Amino acid sequence: GTGGISAGAKQVENQFTKLIAELGINAQVGKRCDVIKTGCRGLCANDVLVDIITPELGRITYDFVQPEDVENILKEHIVAQAPIEKKKAKAYYNTFVDQQMRVVMTGCGQIDPEKIDAFLEEDGFKAIEKCVKEMNPAQVIDEVKKSGLRGRGGGGFPTGMKWSFCAASPGHHKYLICNADEGDPGAFMDRSILEGDPYCVIEGMMIAAYAIGCTHGYVYVRAEYPLAIERLQRALDTCYEKGYLGKNIRGWGFDFDMRIKKGAGAFVCGEETALMASIEGERGMPRPRPPFPAVKGLWGHPTNINNVETFANVRHIINKGSEWYASLGTETTKGxxxxxxxxxxxxxxxxxxxxxxxxxxxxxxxxxxxxxxxxxxxxxxxxxxxxxxxxxxxxxxxxxxxxxxxxxxxxxxxxxxxxETTCMVDVARFFLTFTRMESCGKCVPCRVGLKAMLDILERITEGRGEMKDIDTLLDMGATIKKASLCGLGQTAPNPILSTVKYFRHEYEAHITDKR
Ligand code: SF4
Structure with missing residues (x-):
């Protein structure tokens, strides 16, 4: 993944490949020694992570590996069968992994994202095959409804219900969009899935396309994700080459075409209607709803949009069943x-x-x-x-x-x-600065209101605030939430409202201490 590469993963990989040949490792151990690269497995802070998997010792992980460690790992671990204790991943690595439950990320950090065979070995495309051969589209939607899967992009709308709206819309030409415009500061879930297991997103989209009746799909992904785009494009090309996309896929009588649309990185383009405007070549600005995308979406046709993580869940629901999926999680949030x-x-x-x-x-x-x-x-x-x-x-x-x-x-x-060292007023100001900059400016409450709130926050943090400013922030925040056109404006005041609710004393301290 990108994190691993920035820590030197490519150099480590090259060194393994080079030294396995130079040192004649295959001949020394009497077995073939393969180097497999994978996407991110999560603990990016410990990159470069290397797993050595041998029949005798199983899987052992090393962290913070550099090219100069490779020779010792090969000689001691693989040839002499004596793992290097001081290079083994720190004790917390196992806790970090064991405390998790991997469903969506089962392939991330495990399989080579650039090889379709690696995905096929993990039952890749079995779920879409099951759908096409054993279920009609309504049954697929029902299965997703019963699983309780809700949209992972933030809204939490029930996925099966969303699919049923678009499926019921009249029209033969329907679009499917995967929203990979992940723009939150500090968020990298979608990028990691696309980098680590792009085929699972493609399969999820194929299942949705079959269920809804879409013939064309787009993955809208921000251009700042070059590795995700490269891996996804490679996966799409391979799918076309091997007959998993295009006309009459695998002879199943089902057609589906997919392509990537790169976005320029505007946060507001994560909003469905702005995203569609961007694909159409317009400026990425939201429009009022209704009409909803399921009725009138991309180029006026019924369109269904889900995010990367949502699509990545779908093959597991079909393979393991909705009951299994619904048994994970809570009453209202499954999986x-x-x-x-x-x-x-x-x-x-x-x-x-x-x-x-x-x-x-x-x-x-x-x-x-x-x-x-x-x-x-x-x-x-x-x-x-x-x-x-x-x-x-x-x-x-x-x-x-x-x-x-x-x-x-x-x-x-x-x-x-x-x-404890963080100033919560500064945190609120940081997030509001971000949303104000990303506001598309179409509607007044968001365009003017966020700027006015930010002015007040800056006054407070510079020691020029007054007590009444806090209530003004609350009033304005409530109005902007109610009156803004899209989700950006409707949620942008949240960091201020919640920090005032829980940390009002910090706002007051800035005002009274004039700091
Ligand atoms: Fe644009 Fe903000 Fe209005 Fe959304 S709420 S349409 S981002 S101005």
């Missing part, structure tokens, strides 16, 4: 959720946990707690549109409804952890 955990935790990275695990367990059990023995202060959940969760509600389960009740939201899955 697992991937979080990108960043900030002041000991082990940052990508984690997949069953919905319903508490925020406390994600931070302390999976990610090892707060770094540098400091005290936890808050976690920003749901990106710039989310809210801050303080220590007193740390036992909130990670499900859609509980997070909203706590004043945050699931969003796409960003968790930014803050310790």
């Amino acid at each position: 697992t959720k991937i979080f990108a955990v960043t900030g002041k935790v000991k082990h940052t990275g990508l984690v997949e946990v069953p919905a319903g695990m508490t925020v406390r367990d994600v931070i302390y059990q999976v990610c090892g707690g707060i770094a540098n023995n400091r005290k936890f202060k808050a976690v920003q959940a749901g990106g710039p549109s989310g809210g801050c969760i303080p220590a007193e509600v740390l036992d909130t389960p990670v499900d859609y409804d509980s997070l909203i009740k706590a004043g945050a939201m699931m969003g796409s899955g960003g968790l930014v952890v803050m310790d």
Whole structure:
């Protein structure tokens, strides 16, 4: 993955390939020694990670591997069968992995994302084959409905129901879009899935296309994700070459074409109608709904949009059944959720946990707690549109409804952890600066309101604020949420509203201490 490559994974890979040949490792051990590259497995902070898998010793992980470590690993571990204890992944690596539940990310960090055979070995395309051969489209939608899968892009709308709306729309020409315009600061779930297991997203889209009756699909992915685009394009090309996309796929009598549309990185293009405008070649600006995309979407045709993680869930639901999927998670949020955990935790990275695990367990059990023995202060959940969760509600389960009740939201899955040294007013200002810059400017409450809120916040943080400013922020935030056209404006005040709710004293301290 991108994290591994930036830590030197390519050099490590090249060194393994070179030294296996130069040292004659195959002849020395009497077996073939393959180098397999994979996408990110989550613990990006410990890259470069290398697993040595041998019949005798099983799978052993090394972390922080550099090219100069490779010769010793080959000689000691593979030839002499004596793993190098001091290079083995730190003890917490196993805890980090064991505490998770991998469903969507089963392939990430395990299979070579550039080889279709690796995906096929993991039952790749078995789910779409099952759909086409054993189920009619309505049965597929029913199965997804029964699973309880909800959209992982942030809205949490029931996926099966969304598919049924588009399926019921009249018209033969329907579009399917995968939203990979992940734009929250600190979020990298979708990028990692596309880099680590692009075929699982393609298969999820094929199943949705069959169920809804779509003949054309787009993956809208931001251009800042070059590796994800490269891997996905390679996967699409291979699918066309091997007959998994195009006309009469595998002789199943089902047609589906897919292509990538690169976005220029505007946060607002994650909003469905702005995203479609961008694909159409227009400026990415939201439009009022109704009409909803399921009725009148891309170029006026019925369109269904889901995000990367949502599509990546689908093949598992079909393969293992809706009952199995519905048995994971909570009453209102089924399955697992991937979080990108960043900030002041000991082990940052990508984690997949069953919905319903508490925020406390994600931070302390999976990610090892707060770094540098400091005290936890808050976690920003749901990106710039989310809210801050303080220590007193740390036992909130990670499900859609509980997070909203706590004043945050699931969003796409960003968790930014803050310790006792963080100023919550600065945090609010950081997120509001982001959303104000990303506002498309189409409607007044968002365009003017966010700027006015930011002016007040800046006054406060510069020691020029007044007590009445806090209530003005609350009033304006409530109005902007109600009156804005799209999700960006409707959620942008959340970081201010939640920090005032839980950390009002910090705003007051800025005002009274004039700092
Ligand atoms: Fe544009 Fe903001 Fe209005 Fe959305 S709420 S349409 S981002 S101005």
